[in-house]
Amino acid sequence: MSDHITIRPAEGTWVVRAGGAVLGESSRALELIEGDYPPVIYFPREDIAMAFLEPSSTRSHCPWKGDANYFNIIAKSGAIEDAVWSYEAPKAGVEQIKDCLAFYKNKVAIEQV
Numbered sequence: 001m002s003d004h005i006t007i008r009p010a011e012g013t014w015v016v017r018a019g020g021a022v023l024g025e026s027s028r029a030l031e032l033i034e035g036d037y038p039p040v041i042y043f044p045r046e047d048i049a050m051a052f053l054e055p056s057s058t059r060s061h062c063p064w065k066g067d068a069n070y071f072n073i074i075a076k077s078g079a080i081e082d083a084v085w086s087y088e089a090p091k092a093g094v095e096q097i098k099d100c101l102a103f104y105k106n107k108v109a110i111e112q113v
Contacts, residue, residue: 005064006033007096010041018108019075024048042100058082066091083107
């Protein structure tokens with residue numbers, strides 16, 4: 001696992017925005033690097049305005065991280081479907097991402113401030 005996935009604190013403060021609203025801001029975000037993929041920022045759930053998120057029926061499986069649940073973002077302009085994912089019971093070695101949320105960069109704006 002350690003040669004395929006690296007998880008470390010994301011330096012600084014991170015903000016996620018969608019549909020004209022700030023969904024969250026965190027100085028406790030995690031950066032997950034998996035193989036050759038671009039890094040993904042995982043936000044602690046308590047740093048996200050969960051009122052904007054609605055559970056989706058979409059599920060996926062990663063052989064390294066486990067089963068992911070998805071959320072839609074409910075914005076003024078309409079739903080942004082399956083924009084967020086979370087590993088509710090991540091596999092051994094990636095437990096740090098439990099209770100965290102990740103966002104698709106093509107559906108939201110994520111930036112370090």
